[in-house]
Amino acid sequence: MQPETLALHYANYQDKNAAAVVPPIYLSTTYERDENYELPAGYLYTRAGNPNRQQLEQALATLEGGQEAVAFASGQAATMTFFQCLKPGDHVLLPDDAYYGTPSLLQDFFVAWGLTFSKVDTTKIEEVENAIRPETKVIWLETPSNPQLKVSDLAAITTLAKKYNIITVCDNTWATPLLQRPLDLGCDVVMHSTTKYLGGHSDVLGGALIFKSKSELSERARQLQTLGGAAPSPFDCWLVTRGIKTLAVRMRQQAANAQRLAEFLEGHAAVDKVHYPGLPTHAGYEVSQRQMTGGGAMLSVQVKGGAEEALHLIKKLQLFTAATSLGGVESLIEHRASVEGPDTLTPKNLLRISVGLEHADDLIDDLTQALAGL
Structure with missing residues (x-):
């Protein structure tokens, strides 16, 4: 199916209670167990899972062509969670032109935790390769970049990254999956500030990580979402899901x-x-x-x-x-x-x-x- 159709149908929801065309908002923080002390719908506590969040994550994964999506309370929460998945001593390559909050987050907090990072012009593949160190774990990409709209060749960089067993992450906030599909071009992870085009109306804060495949990395991100609690509210998820319907x-x-x-x-x-x-x-x-x-x-x-x-x-x-x-x-x-x-x-x-x-x-x-x- 085409993106326009996917955006509509995977953002829909079949309401078994009232057959409402627009999905309800599930504000409950906890969920009842049945007579066997089981959770019939699979929900325990809304920090760990919520129907509105599950609907949003399914829509995001489908639009980006990934197997797993993890939604967060903001784009920066998504970025922070990804870096928390790394280990002390890991090195990150960043674009020299990127959203200023990304290097600030690394410099002001994660360097003290043992991560290192360096900036490189990701539009030049030879400079990217020259900047790779033995401890380089991640190449973080942002294309078009913020604010100078530099364009990095995702296919070329991901091919290079696989040669060195490096994870590639692309901030796809500006292009959206309607204009660019980083996972199809070889990236392992896509990051979104869903506050922007996916929400689309300047009235909701949110973020997401979408993974090409389910793995130890995606499970780690899910665990951090649950234990750390940087999850979006049900209403925020509902608003972003509504925005996705008109994204195209x-x-x-x-x-x-x-x-x-x-x-x-x-x-x-x-x-x-x-x-x-x-x-x-x-x-x-x-x-x-x-x-x-x-x-x-x-x-x-x-x-x-x-x-x-x-x-x-x-x-x-x-x-x-x-x-x-x-x-x-x-x-x-x-x-x-x-x-x-x-x-x-x-x-x-x-x-x-x-x-x-x-x-x-x-x-x-x-x-x-x-x-x-x-």
Whole structure:
């Protein structure tokens, strides 16, 4: 079946109580045993399992083509849990351009636990291989990257990783399984901040790890979810599952809008550079054409000038909301360097844009007036 069909039917639920088309929310924290002191539905305590969470995990595993999905209370909780699955002395390779919270989590907490990490330009396969150490356990990938939308060749890197018996993890939050399927390209694990496109409405926090196959690693993650308690609430699971049902139509239109905005901005005199993998001028265009079915709904633009000019542009915009996060139906814009702090490597003139469902003509008109005189 096609992703659109999978998203709808694996996010559905057959309600045996009232035959409701929309699944109920199971708020109960505990579940009754039968006369034989058995658990007839398999649920003991909601930290260990819940019908809404099970439904969400099944939908996620199906969409990504994995055997096991483990849902968490946030994307960072999913990332933290994965690193907790590693052992002291293990080494992690990270992209040099990635969500700033990932290296911060390693540096501020896991280095003290005995993990080590280093950053590398994952768009260059030779640099990835040169950075591998005997103790390298994981190559963490993020493509397109945040916020400069670098594109890494997943098939090439996973082939290399298998040569050295290294686990590959891909943060697929930006592309979503509608545009990119990392497990089909050789990755072992996919991470999502389900807060973003899967939820889709800027009203729920969540994360997930999806495993290509059930293994000791996936069981370890499940154990940490249960014992550590970083599990999403039933309502959060219900909201993400609802969002998945409309993912295909939202992603298709938002990506189409982003393509138009990227093409407009690339030709504007006040713009230095546009980062968007759907543009033929993008350094990763050829790779993105092989491993993605679209450029996505995220883009970054570097305006002429510095931070002052970039922030001035934000003030003039009327349809773009100046806010952190991405993936909702509304268009958001953010000055990433301000968010990432003084140690950021993000250019000071870069603005990250999450393109929403507004009409592309209106978004272009808003950008036109804001860029005037910049």
